[in-house]
Amino acid sequence: MRRMKLMIPGPVELSPEVLLAMARPMMGHRTPDFEAILEECWSGLKEIFQTKNDMLLITGSGTAGMDAAIASTIKEGDEYVCITGGKFGERFVEMVKAYGGVPREVKVEWGRAVDPAEVDKALSQSKAKAVTLTHNETSTGVLHDAEAVGKVAKKHGALFIMDAITSIGGDYVKADEWGVDICIAGSQKCLVSPPGLAMVSVSPKAWEVIGKNKTRNYYLNLASYKKSMEKKTTPFTPSVTLIYGLQAALRAIKEEGLENRIKRHRLMARATREAVKAMGLELYADEGHASNTVTSIKIPQGLTDEDVRGKMKKEHGILLAGGQDQIKGKIFRIGHMGNVEYLDLMSVLSALELTLKKAGRDIELGSGLGAAQRVFLQG
Amino acid sequence: MRRMKLMIPGPVELSPEVLLAMARPMMGHRTPDFEAILEECWSGLKEIFQTKNDMLLITGSGTAGMDAAIASTIKEGDEYVCITGGKFGERFVEMVKAYGGVPREVKVEWGRAVDPAEVDKALSQSKAKAVTLTHNETSTGVLHDAEAVGKVAKKHGALFIMDAITSIGGDYVKADEWGVDICIAGSQKCLVSPPGLAMVSVSPKAWEVIGKNKTRNYYLNLASYKKSMEKKTTPFTPSVTLIYGLQAALRAIKEEGLENRIKRHRLMARATREAVKAMGLELYADEGHASNTVTSIKIPQGLTDEDVRGKMKKEHGILLAGGQDQIKGKIFRIGHMGNVEYLDLMSVLSALELTLKKAGRDIELGSGLGAAQRVFLQG
Numbered sequence: 001m002r003r004m005k006l007m008i009p010g011p012v013e014l015s016p017e018v019l020l021a022m023a024r025p026m027m028g029h030r031t032p033d034f035e036a037i038l039e040e041c042w043s044g045l046k047e048i049f050q051t052k053n054d055m056l057l058i059t060g061s062g063t064a065g066m067d068a069a070i071a072s073t074i075k076e077g078d079e080y081v082c083i084t085g086g087k088f089g090e091r092f093v094e095m096v097k098a099y100g101g102v103p104r105e106v107k108v109e110w111g112r113a114v115d116p117a118e119v120d121k122a123l124s125q126s127k128a129k130a131v132t133l134t135h136n137e138t139s140t141g142v143l144h145d146a147e148a149v150g151k152v153a154k155k156h157g158a159l160f161i162m163d164a165i166t167s168i169g170g171d172y173v174k175a176d177e178w179g180v181d182i183c184i185a186g187s188q189k190c191l192v193s194p195p196g197l198a199m200v201s202v203s204p205k206a207w208e209v210i211g212k213n214k215t216r217n218y219y220l221n222l223a224s225y226k227k228s229m230e231k232k233t234t235p236f237t238p239s240v241t242l243i244y245g246l247q248a249a250l251r252a253i254k255e256e257g258l259e260n261r262i263k264r265h266r267l268m269a270r271a272t273r274e275a276v277k278a279m280g281l282e283l284y285a286d287e288g289h290a291s292n293t294v295t296s297i298k299i300p301q302g303l304t305d306e307d308v309r310g311k312m313k314k315e316h317g318i319l320l321a322g323g324q325d326q327i328k329g330k331i332f333r334i335g336h337m338g339n340v341e342y343l344d345l346m347s348v349l350s351a352l353e354l355t356l357k358k359a360g361r362d363i364e365l366g367s368g369l370g371a372a373q374r375v376f377l378q379g
Numbered sequence: 380m381r382r383m384k385l386m387i388p389g390p391v392e393l394s395p396e397v398l399l400a401m402a403r404p405m406m407g408h409r410t411p412d413f414e415a416i417l418e419e420c421w422s423g424l425k426e427i428f429q430t431k432n433d434m435l436l437i438t439g440s441g442t443a444g445m446d447a448a449i450a451s452t453i454k455e456g457d458e459y460v461c462i463t464g465g466k467f468g469e470r471f472v473e474m475v476k477a478y479g480g481v482p483r484e485v486k487v488e489w490g491r492a493v494d495p496a497e498v499d500k501a502l503s504q505s506k507a508k509a510v511t512l513t514h515n516e517t518s519t520g521v522l523h524d525a526e527a528v529g530k531v532a533k534k535h536g537a538l539f540i541m542d543a544i545t546s547i548g549g550d551y552v553k554a555d556e557w558g559v560d561i562c563i564a565g566s567q568k569c570l571v572s573p574p575g576l577a578m579v580s581v582s583p584k585a586w587e588v589i590g591k592n593k594t595r596n597y598y599l600n601l602a603s604y605k606k607s608m609e610k611k612t613t614p615f616t617p618s619v620t621l622i623y624g625l626q627a628a629l630r631a632i633k634e635e636g637l638e639n640r641i642k643r644h645r646l647m648a649r650a651t652r653e654a655v656k657a658m659g660l661e662l663y664a665d666e667g668h669a670s671n672t673v674t675s676i677k678i679p680q681g682l683t684d685e686d687v688r689g690k691m692k693k694e695h696g697i698l699l700a701g702g703q704d705q706i707k708g709k710i711f712r713i714g715h716m717g718n719v720e721y722l723d724l725m726s727v728l729s730a731l732e733l734t735l736k737k738a739g740r741d742i743e744l745g746s747g748l749g750a751a752q753r754v755f756l757q758g
Contacts, residue, residue, distance in 0.1 A: 001412050003404060011405050011619055019402040022620060025382060026390050026573065028698045033380050059575050060439045060598060061615035067598040095597045188616060194405070196438050196575050196618025216595050218474045219439065219446040236440035237567060239575025239621065240390055241401060319407050 004313070007348055008321040009138045009166055009294040011188035011195045012338035014245070018193060021248035022241050029240055035232040037247050042229070044250035048168060048191070048258060049183055051175035051201045056225040058198040059239045062165040062186025064220060065198030067095055069161050069182040071217035072210045073130060076100035081128040081158065083114050083149070086137035087324045088163060096132075099216060104128060110327060111140050111296070113289035116148040123156040129209070130159035130181075136167035139324045141285040141296030141333060143171065150179040159206055165189055169253060170265040170293040170337045181206040182222075187242065190265070190293055192338040193249040196242045202226070266292045267379070268336040268345055271372040275349045276334075278371035279356055279363055284331045293337035294321075298330065300361065305329045307359045308352075316351040342376060383692070386727050387700040388517045388545055388673040390567035390574045391717035393624070397572060400627035401620050408619055414611040416626050421608070423629035427547060427570070427637060428562055430554035430580045435604040437577040438618045441544040441565025443599060444577030446474055448540050448561040450596035451589045452509060455479035460507040460537065462493045462528070465516035466703045467542060475511075478595060483507055489706060490519050490675070492668035495527040502535040508588070509538035509560075515546035518703045520664040520675030520712060522550065529558040538585055544568055548632060549644040549672040549716045560585040561601075566621065569644070569672055571717040572628040575621045581605070645671045646758070647715040647724055650751040654728045655713075657750035658735055658742055663710045672716035673700075677709065679740065684708045686738045687731075695730040721755060 006013050027034055042055040049055070058064050070092065074080070078101045082093045085108030096103040104126045108114045119131060131153040135146050146162060153160040159181045164173045168183075170190030175183040181203040188195035202210070202222060215221040224235040253261060269292040273283060276297050284296035299308055305322055309332050312318045321333040334352075336345060346369065353368045385392050406413055421434040428434070437443050449471065453459070457480045461472045464487030475482040483505045487493045498510060510532040514525050525541060532539040538560045543552045547562075549569030554562040560582040567574035581589070581601060594600045603614040632640060648671040652662060655676050663675035678687055684701055688711050691697045700712040715724060725748065732747045 004407060004410070006405060006407060008407055011408065011616065014405050019404070023398040023402045025398070026385060026393050026567075028383060028385060028387055029390065029574070031383070031698070060443065061617070063615040064439065064598045067596070071596070098597045098600070099595055186616075188405075194618060194620035195408070195616045196621055216478055217446070217450070217599075218477045219443045220596075220598060221477070236442040237390065237565075237574045238440070239573060239618070241573035241624070242575055242618065242620065245620070319410070 002317060004317050004319040005348070006319050007335050008319055009189065009333060009335035009337060010186070012192055012335070014192060014194065015252060015339060017252060018245045018248045021244045022194065024244050026240060029237055030233060034240065037243060039232060041243060041246050041250060044254065045199050048253065049173060049175045049185070049201050050177065051183065053175065053201045053203045054226060054229060056200045056202065056222060056229055057234065057238065058200065058220070058225065059196060059236070059242070060198050061195065062184065062198050063091065065184040065186065065200045066091065066163055068200060068220035068222050069184055070095040071099060071220050072215050072222040073159060073206065073213060074099045074101045075213055077102060079104055079126045079128045081106060081119060081122045081126060081131045083119060083131070083133045083144070084108060085110055085112060085114065085140065086134060086142065087139035088137055089134040092132040111142060111285050113142050113144050113286060114149065116145065116152050119149055120152045123152060123158060128156070128158050130161050132161045133163070135162050135164045135173065136171065136291050136293060138166045138294055141291045141294050142289050143167065143291045144289065146180070147178045154179045159209060166293050166337065169261065171262055175201055187246055190337045191246070191249055192252070193246045194242050196239055197246055264341065265337065267375065268340055269293070269295060271345060271375040272334055272336055272349070274375050275368040275372040279353055279368035280361060294333050294335045296331050296333045299332060303359055305332065308332050308355060311355045311359070312351060315355070318348055318351055346372065381696060383696050383698045384727070385698050386714050387698055388568065388712060388714035388716060389565070391571055391714070393571060393573065394631060394718060396631060397624045397627045400623045401573065403623050405619060408616055409612060413619065416622060417611060420622060420625050420629060423633065424578050427632065428552060428554045428564070428580050429556065430562065432554065432580045432582045433605060433608060435579045435581065435601060435608055436613065436617065437579065437599070437604065438575060438615070438621070439577050440574065441563065441577050442470065444563040444565065444579045445470065445542055447579060447599035447601050448563055449474040450478060450599050451594050451601040452538060452585065452592060453478045453480045454592055456481060458483055458505045458507045460485060460498060460501045460505060460510045462498060462510070462512045462523070463487060464489055464491060464493065464519065464521065465513060466518035467516055468513040471511040490521060490664050492521050492523050492665060493528065495524065495531050498528055498531045502531060502537060507535070507537050509540050511540045512542070514541050514543045514552065515550065515670050515672060517545045517673055520670045520673050521668050522546065522670045523668065525559070526557045533558050538588060545672050545716065548640065550641055554580055566625055569716045570625070570628055571631065572625045573621055575618055576625060643720065644716065646754065647719055648672070648674060650724060650754040651713055651715055651728070653754050654747040654751040658732055658747035659740065673712050673714045675710050675712045678711060682738055684711065687711050687734060690734045690738070691730060694734070697727055697730055725751065
């Protein structure tokens with residue numbers, strides 16, 4: 001099995017410290033020693049979420065966290081304003097439907113960011129209990145203005161439920177300042193931990209709604225997690241191993257410093273955008289709202305997904321992400337989240353430049369790399 | 380942090396092979412290489428479940444697997460015959476209620492096994508869609524007769540949903556022969572993997588019910604897992620790391636051989652029972668239906684949980700399990716599942732004998748150990 005360089009938007013490559021932390025012997029999960037690990041994780045996560053709200057840890061994919069947010073707040077017939085414009089935004093719509101709710105979709109053109117005035121309009125025209133937003137829409141590479149959406153939600157007294165799975169730890173997420181009532185993260189993205197953990201912060205306002213709700217879910221009932229959290233534990237056996245990994249990952253984030261880390265992600269994103277533009281490629285996402293953790297790029301006319309991603313994989317051992325759903329085969333995506341730094345990015349951009357050249361694109365070798373270097377030079 | 384010897388009914392201690400497998404670099408989860416790992420796991424699990432049914436892998440605790448079984452089959456008002464007699468049997472009742480179903484409880488006295496005639500009666504008196512059984516009730520140390528329950532369920536055309544979380548891999552589970560429609564396992568018990576994965580096998584009859592059902596759940600909708608499984612993948616990002624661990628664990632099970640493994644578990648269980656009886660202790664579970672993976676023992680009169688479990692932990696670094704709910708402080712439990720073998724068991728029994736002696740029990744040192752040795756001598 002050939003080892004691949006992962007430049008996908010998660011799971012990301014893990015550091016040796018995180019990998020080896022998971023090789024530690026198993027421990028009992030109902031012990032003071034494990035409680036101390038849980039508390040360290042909760043507190044580290046609160047700093048990254050920039051929240052004083054309760055922090056819950058669910059053993060499951062990021063989607064489990066999104067599901068828990070919907071399942072715990074919804075009842076049949078409830079209206080939810082769901083901002084879509086990508087695969088993950090649409091996932092909230094599917095969830096609202098699954099629980100018998102009524103999604104009021106604010107459809108955003110794929111690759112564009114939401115206009116908060118549209119959310120305001122949708123809220124005025126409905127009795128929505130909540131607004132859902134995918135902060136960083138991984139499928140399109142768009143970063144939405146969460147602060148503006150939070151203001152509109154607050155104005156209408158609606159809960160603000162935000163999927164920050166691919167932004168948290170790599171870009172600013174100010175859960176309290178932005179009024180995010182339920183904020184969801186996943187372990188395998190910018191938090192640089194193994195997949196399998198979802199983190200959910202819950203505001204007092206959301207607890208009020210949840211408290212009055214009869215949750216049609218057992219495993220993903222946030223109220224159970226709160227009850228256990230207050231006793232420094234989890235309602236069901238947590239993945240001790242993954243939590244070992246998360247603990248080590250959070251320590252590394254603390255060591256780098258959140259501000260430095262976000263600055264690094266933004267630098268990588270800018271370097272990527274400038275490089276691919278200099279290579280004659282076109283960005284897919286509106287550049288004014290481009291994600292700082294994943295960059296989406298149009299596959300140039302005359303080339304196929306296989307010509308770009310296929311060759312990058314076969315000839316250079318680099319795994320890039322493709323387009324999903326309606327943009328499958330039309331774009332490719334470079335994930336630059338987690339521990340990606342200068343050395344990683346330059347080698348990947350260099351391979352991309354070579355791949356395009358070999359595929360017959362009219363490209364001056366070094367032009368993309370030079371553009372990236374200029375970004376790094378400015379810092 | 381003092382390293383503890385885990386003699387609890389999960390999570391169990393992992394082998395170095397499993398621990399180190401999890402330190403392997405992350406890989407993309409939508410790649411042929413990862414598909415091959417998934418397929419190896421599914422096929423290994425089918426052998427252990429003794430089933431030809433579909434095998435699904437959910438990132439979540441064992442409870443997530445139970446929840447998926449209920450959520451995917453139930454609709455409001457559906458009756459489910461739930462066999463209880465312990466904490467985990469009761470969990471199914473709570474789930475049925477959470478989804479708006481009507482549990483028809485067959486209450487078994489804690490520590491006793493279910494009488495299949497009672498299940499027959501409950502099915503005759505209801506229109507139950509399904510019967511739920513906790514094969515090996517961890518909270519009481521009872522192993523129920525799943526084959527007999529399966530026959531009764533079949534007679535009434537009800538689905539047979541079985542939680543085999545703490546039996547599978549340590550005792551016989553013949554999913555197909557016993558007519559188990561949905562069989563649930565967890566990773567951190569006799570499968571000797573880290574916690575965080577649930578495995579669920581689903582029969583054609585169960586798929587028929589699920590196909591007609593509008594599942595009020597998104598993350599735990601078995602139909603999504605089937606759809607993805609047919610494309611050799613999972614619907615949401617799986618915990619790649621935990622699946623590395625599971626793969627290594629399943630290889631070790633194959634190497635030992637399922638029959639040998641079950642024989643070993645039964646031997647450990649018998650040795651434990653004979654030893655504690657010889658120490659003058661009383662078994663909690665009906666010995667005719669005692670679990671082969673966990674033994675429940677009454678705390679003798681005059682002693683407290685602290686006198687037994689507390690001292691075992693402090694003086695010998697051994698973690699035993701306590702009683703739960705109505706039998707909290709009244710029993711303690713020795714988990715002898717997973718990789719537990721002669722050396723582990725003898726040292727733990729020796730520590731227990733010493734602990735009881737020091738606590739003032741009238742006990743001849745070596746008597747319990749001798750009883751265990753006699754079991755090992757017979758084989």
